[in-house]
Structures are given as C-alpha cells and as structure tokens.
Amino acid sequence: MMENSFDTAHFAFVHKGTFGRGDQPKPKHFSLNETAYGFEAKVELDINNPPESHRITGTTDATTSRSFSNQWHLPFLRKLGLAYPSGIRHTIYTSATPIDDTRIRLIQWLYRNDTEADCPAALLNDWDTRVVMEDKVILESVNADAPVDIGRRDEQSMATDRPGMIMRKRLLELLRAHGETEKHGWTRIHPVQEAVPC
Numbered sequence: 001m002m003e004n005s006f007d008t009a010h011f012a013f014v015h016k017g018t019f020g021r022g023d024q025p026k027p028k029h030f031s032l033n034e035t036a037y038g039f040e041a042k043v044e045l046d047i048n049n050p051p052e053s054h055r056i057t058g059t060t061d062a063t064t065s066r067s068f069s070n071q072w073h074l075p076f077l078r079k080l081g082l083a084y085p086s087g088i089r090h091t092i093y094t095s096a097t098p099i100d101d102t103r104i105r106l107i108q109w110l111y112r113n114d115t116e117a118d119c120p121a122a123l124l125n126d127w128d129t130r131v132v133m134e135d136k137v138i139l140e141s142v143n144a145d146a147p148v149d150i151g152r153r154d155e156q157s158m159a160t161d162r163p164g165m166i167m168r169k170r171l172l173e174l175l176r177a178h179g180e181t182e183k184h185g186w187t188r189i190h191p192v193q194e195a196v197p198c
C-alpha cells in the first residue's frame, strides 16, 4: 500500500477509471528527499478530470494538472499533499496497519481548503473510495510476502520503483535496529489466504 502510493507508473493503468491518463503511460518520476522520518516526494502530473471530479479539482476542464507534495513516514503512514491550479488543496493521510500476514487495516482521512458548500464531504469520500478500490484490486493480486531485503534480488525493479526500494531499505534498518529480521518465504510454507474484508 505504501509503495503503491509513490509509484508513478501505476496511475495511467490502475487509475484510468478516475484520474489516470491512460493515453500517457510513460511515467514521470518523483523527486525524492530522504529525511529522518522517511522521505518527501514531489512531482507534477497531468490528470483526467471527469465530471464526477469537477468539484474535487475545482475546474470543469477535461484534464488538469495535480502537484504532489507527499511524505512517507516509517513504517506505514503517508501524507498525500495534492494541489490543483484552481487553488484547491486536498491533503490525505493514509495509515496502513498490518493486522496479520496478509491483511492491513486502512484508515484514511482528508483535509481541504474549501467548504462543504463547495464540495460536500460525502462526494469527497465517494471519490477517494473509488481511487482506493482501484488500488485494492491490484494490491490483493500480488504476493503479500514482498521481499524486504532487496540485496537478495528476488525481484526486478524499474526506475519508478525507487521510492519502494528506499522503503524496503529503511524498513529493514528499522527491523534490525530492534533486533528483528525479515521472515521471508513463509508463503511457501503457508499458502496465502483469501483476503477477508474487515
């Protein structure tokens, strides 16, 4: 969930039903600045602006741009700082807490600099839930046992995976700092269970 938040390559495909530009599949890259808490990530992207998102973005143009000023906080918290040319700011906090080996509890809340009359909370919740559900389909299709120690080279990565590589490195350092190690490969012993809605 955290890596997905900072993966610019998935927007055009996974989110083509909401804001993703399916006609612009070549990803841009976040500029990354590592910090004590994790990292900051910034990028500006063109996005689709279907009628359902006009009040979200504050414009009726068919496309608009969105600047991301995001943060990842070790281990499982993200801040998504979105700003639109209309002047609207849309700040989402997402906390993804593991509750067992294959499931997380996702809590998300957001702040806006407009009013209930400008864009009702129910509409905002519906829109952000649609986006989260698009991610859910992909995230539940991959192995939950992602390799944290990237030194084993269990996976191949591309340039847009760099935020995720930093996360895994920092997570491994955090585990080691607390006398823990990665327990990788358990899915070969315990087949992945069907995800159950919370």
Ligand SMILES: [Fe+2]
Binding pocket: 004, 005, 010, 014, 015, 135
């Ligand atoms: Fe996503």
